[in-house]
């Protein structure tokens with residue numbers, strides 16, 4: 056054991072935490088992300104370092120399972136204040152360096168900005184128009200939250216989901232923005248469009264700090280039609296109950312660690328995705344931009360029949376709703392713009408405006424919503 060272990064205590068003993076400490080040596084500590092719940096390499100980690108030293112010192116965190124860093128390096132939250140990206144400057148191969156001063160009593164480090172149930176609690180305290188109920192209970196008996204924003208006449212219903220993959224925290228900030236914008240809307244959304252949202256499809260995985268992606272035996276977004284998890288079946292039942300007024304469903308994800316564009320994952324059933332994405336492209340105002348050039352066509356980059364049990368594909372093929380879509384929002388940067396909580400929320404506003412346009416087109420062209 057090096058001296059470092061006497062004044063730096065690293066742990067993940069809190070909701071969402073994920074780290075395995077292997078060894079302290081000299082001015083470094085070997086760690087790795089916990090991959091025990093999944094069948095492939097993934098990159099989520101989140102730990103706290105408590106500083107007991109009254110002297111400044113520099114520590115190098117050495118990851119022994121690949122280089123789990125995104126395009127903006129790790130992010131950090133000093134003394135439980137706010138999250139900021141450390142940048143790639145501190146990263147060298149599979150390591151990153153951080154300088155502690157005596158003023159830094161504790162610092163949380165993570166692959167990306169975390170989002171957990173208490174963050175949702177806080178958001179909902181500021182949004183009393185959103186109704187919260189329990190969609191179902193998770194395997195570990197946690198409530199799987201269902202959020203609902205009713206409209207005046209309930210003509211249409213929009214369905215939003217995040218965290219089919221437990222680590223994909225940035226999607227939740229986008230969801231917050233979407234719901235916030237919906238609450239403020241005084242047009243067609245307020246009049247005609249109910250919003251439903253499930254912010255933590257895999258709430259156990261999020262709270263336990265799991266990777267989520269490629270969970271064994273299969274992850275939540277490979278569970279549709281198999282239904283070994285309760286939330287996926289309950290989500291389908293919710294959509295079935297609202298079949299006649301289904302307008303669209305959006306499943307929000309974050310892509311791999313080093314991807315840095317916003318993109319749609321296309322299905323063989325196209326539905327009216329072109330209407331939604333052109334509305335997004337034309338109406339967006341925020342700093343995080345969708346440029347329409349990076350969507351993944353069906354049949355390339357692993358987007359193929361192996362995804363038939365995904366949320367969007369199942370809703371299309373089995374629930375017969377053509378307008379079920381998957382959108383990927385990167386963890387760290389979009390076209391070189393750093394992602395933070397507010398920028399992600401503003402992108403959610405942009406998405407909400409795109410949905411508003413989508414709803415207004417449907418409202419004009421049909422009294423009955425067309426299905427497949």
Ligand SMILES: [Zn+2]
Pocket residue numbers: 219220223276308309
């Ligand atoms: Zn995902």
